[in-house]
Amino acid sequence: xxxxxxxxxxxxxxxxxxxxxxxxxxxxxxxxxxxxxxxxxxxxxxxxxxxxxxxxxxxxxxxxxxxxxxxxxxxxxxxxxxxxxxxxxxxxxxxxxxxxxxxxxxxxxxxxxx
Amino acid sequence: xxxxxxxxxxxxxxxxxxxxxxxxxxxxxxxxxxxxxxxxxxxxxxxxxxxxxxxxxxxxxxxxxxxxxxxxxxxxxxxxxxxxxxxxxxxxxxxxxxxxxxxxxxxxxxx
Numbered sequence: 001x002x003x004x005x006x007x008x009x010x011x012x013x014x015x016x017x018x019x020x021x022x023x024x025x026x027x028x029x030x031x032x033x034x035x036x037x038x039x040x041x042x043x044x045x046x047x048x049x050x051x052x053x054x055x056x057x058x059x060x061x062x063x064x065x066x067x068x069x070x071x072x073x074x075x076x077x078x079x080x081x082x083x084x085x086x087x088x089x090x091x092x093x094x095x096x097x098x099x100x101x102x103x104x105x106x107x108x109x110x111x112x113x114x
Numbered sequence: 115x116x117x118x119x120x121x122x123x124x125x126x127x128x129x130x131x132x133x134x135x136x137x138x139x140x141x142x143x144x145x146x147x148x149x150x151x152x153x154x155x156x157x158x159x160x161x162x163x164x165x166x167x168x169x170x171x172x173x174x175x176x177x178x179x180x181x182x183x184x185x186x187x188x189x190x191x192x193x194x195x196x197x198x199x200x201x202x203x204x205x206x207x208x209x210x211x212x213x214x215x216x217x218x219x220x221x222x223x224x225x
Contacts, residue, residue, distance in 0.1 A: 004156075031211050040123075042202065042217035043157075050211045058212070090156050094211070100145040100164060101206040101213050105156030 002026050006091050006106035013081040013113045021076040021109050023091030031094045032074035033058075033103065034066060036087040043090065049074055050096075081113045117141055118205055120216035128224050130192055135219045137203035138185045145206040146179050146186045147213070150199045157202055193223045 004025045013019055025032065030051045035043040045058030049068040063085060065077045074093075078085060088110050092103040119138045127133055137146065145164045149157035161170050163179035163186065170177045174197075176189040190197055200220050204213040 033212075040217060043204075043215040045212060048211060092156070096211055100147070100162050101211055102147060102159055102162055103157075103204070103213060104159070107154070107156050 004091055004093055004104055004106035006089075006109055008109060009107065010110050011112070013078075013111065015082060015113060017081050018077065018079050019081065020078075021089055021091070021111075022073070023075065023106060024073045025091075025093040025104070026072065027093060027095070027104065028071070029093035029095050029104070030071070031096050031101070032068065033092040033094075034064075034074070034076045035090045035092065036060065037090060037108075038087050046076065046089075081111075083113045085111065086113045087111060117214045118203055118216040120201075120203060120219050122219060123217065124220045126222040126224065127193060129194055133190050133193055133221070135188045135190075135201055135221070136185070137187070137216050139205060139214075140184065141205070141214075142183050143205035143214070144183070144208045146183070147204045147206065148177055148186070148188055149202040149204065151202060151218075152199045157200075193221075195223045195225050197221060198223050 007022045033048040034046040047066040049055045052071045088108045091106045094103045121136045147162045148160045151157040161177045166181045166183045168179045174191045200218045202218045203216040
C-alpha cells in the first residue's frame with residue numbers, strides 16, 4: 001500500500017545501545033516528521049524536515065539525531081538509549097498545502113529500553 | 115505547555131448515544147485537523163477545517179471550527195462500536211510546518 005512505511009515495528013534495547021528507525025514515504029511529500037507518543041501526552045515532535053536537505057529540532061530533540069537521506073527517507077537515530085526513551089515512535093509526512101499541514105502517518109515503532 | 119486542550123480525556127458511552135468532543139486553545143490557528151487513531155496504528159486524518167465558523171460533515175461525524183479559529187468540536191450522532199478510538203485534534207499555522215497537537219480523547223462505544 002502507498003503511504004508511510006516505518007521499520008522496525010517493535011524493538012527492545014538495552015540501556016546504552018544505539019539504533020536507527022527507518023521511515024520512507026512514496027507520496028512525493030516535501031516535509032517529514034518524527035514524533036513520540038506517550039500515554040496522556042499526545043504526540044510530541046522530536047525533529048522535522050521541512051524539505052530535502054533541511055532538518056530542525058522539535059519539542060523534545062535531546063538524545064536523538066535525524067538524517068533526511070533524500071526526499072523519500074527520513075531516519076531517526078538513538079545514539080545511547082535510555083529507559084526514558086521507551087515510547088511509540090511515529091514518522092509522518094505532509095505536502096505542505098498553504099494554510100494547512102495535513103499529516104500522513106506510519107504504523108509506528110514500539111520501542112522498549114530496559 | 116499544552117496549547118490545544120482536548121476534553122473530555124476519556125469517554126465511554128453506549129451504542130446509539132450522541133457525544134461531543136472539544137478542542138480549545140487561546141491561540142489562533144490557520145487550520146484545524148481531526149485524526150482518529152486505533153490501537154497499534156498511526157493516526158489517520160478525518161477532516162481539515164480552515165475557515166472560521168466552518169462546518170463539515172462526514173457521515174455521522176460533524177466537525178466545527180470556531181468563528182475566531184481558536185477552537186473546534188467533533189460531534190458524533192448515534193455512536194457505533196466502530197467509532198471507538200483515540201481522537202486527536204491538531205492545529206496548523208502558516209508561519210511554520212509544525213502541527214500543534216492535543217493530548218487526545220479516548221472514546222469507547224459499548225455495544
